[in-house]
Amino acid sequence: MGRLKSGITLASVVMLAGCAEPDEYAMSRKDAYDKLMTAKIESSGTGPFFRLETTIDGNGGSEVIYDASGSMAHHACTMKLTELAADNTKVAVICEGGGAGDGAAAGMAHHMIRNRVIELVDATLTSRPFDPQRAEGSTAYRWPNDGVDGSVGTAAKNALKMEADIKRDIAEAEQDSQSREIEPASEFVDPASGSEQSFE
Numbered sequence: 001m002g003r004l005k006s007g008i009t010l011a012s013v014v015m016l017a018g019c020a021e022p023d024e025y026a027m028s029r030k031d032a033y034d035k036l037m038t039a040k041i042e043s044s045g046t047g048p049f050f051r052l053e054t055t056i057d058g059n060g061g062s063e064v065i066y067d068a069s070g071s072m073a074h075h076a077c078t079m080k081l082t083e084l085a086a087d088n089t090k091v092a093v094i095c096e097g098g099g100a101g102d103g104a105a106a107g108m109a110h111h112m113i114r115n116r117v118i119e120l121v122d123a124t125l126t127s128r129p130f131d132p133q134r135a136e137g138s139t140a141y142r143w144p145n146d147g148v149d150g151s152v153g154t155a156a157k158n159a160l161k162m163e164a165d166i167k168r169d170i171a172e173a174e175q176d177s178q179s180r181e182i183e184p185a186s187e188f189v190d191p192a193s194g195s196e197q198s199f200e
Contacts, residue, residue, distance in 0.1 A: 022142040024090050025125045029061065029083040032091065032125055036064040036079055039124040046132040048120040049075060049113065066117065073099035077117045091125070093118050094146065107149050114148075115140040 025032055041047065041054045048054075049068035052075065058064045064079045075097040082090040095114045098106050119135035131139075 020088065021090070022122075023092065023144065024084065024088060026087055027089055027125070028087060029081045029089045032081050032089040033058065033061055033064060035124050036081075036121065039066075039120060040130075041066065041068075041120065042130075048116045048130060048135065066120075072101065073097070075113050077114070079121060091121055093121060093143070110148050114146065118143055 020026065027035075037056060037058050039056065041049065041056070043049070043051050043053055045051060049066070052068035052070045052073060054066055054068040056064065056066055062081050064081070066075075066077045066079075068075045068077075075095060077093060077095040080092040080094065082092070084090050093114060095110060095117060098109055115137045116135040118140040120130055122139050123130045123134075
């Protein structure tokens with residue numbers, strides 16, 4: 001029994017070692033490009049970009065861009081396709097933009113959208129429906145990070161910094177206003193009388 005378990009474990013390790021990376025797909029770059037160019041992107045509360053209207057554009061073979069915009073937000077996500085072999089394509093997802101109300105949580109909002117796009121990419125390239133639950137991060141967690149810090153700690157730190165900056169700006173504005181109120185009355189020489197006059 002122990003040998004059987006060991007054999008199963010060893011076989012599992014070998015199988016996992018042979019698996020492709022999560023951002024690699026067993027298809028040509030052309031096939032990946034064509035699929036991503038014809039992806040179904042619904043504008044809904046559970047869609048990849050929620051209710052934002054989305055357009056699809058590409059450069060003809062190695063890049064596909066999903067551009068989503070609305071009155072209060074704009075996101076542009078680019079899929080860069082690298083052909084590792086005739087039947088193996090690597091996909092990198094790069095997202096830019098944000099919402100008017102993101103503020104200190106801009107990093108978190110960035111990760112939320114990128115996670116949803118990664119789920120869209122994976123669903124499209126594996127011929128399955130977009131899954132809103134997987135879009136929350138279960139598909140994207142094994143993908144390479146894009147370097148943007150979307151942690152709660154960073155968002156809290158940014159919020160405190162923004163609050164401190166606002167308080168500083170208010171204090172400086174009040175100090176400037178008070179300085180103007182106590183400025184001495186200006187004086188000038190009246191050319192006709194040759195005397196100095198002041199305005200108080």
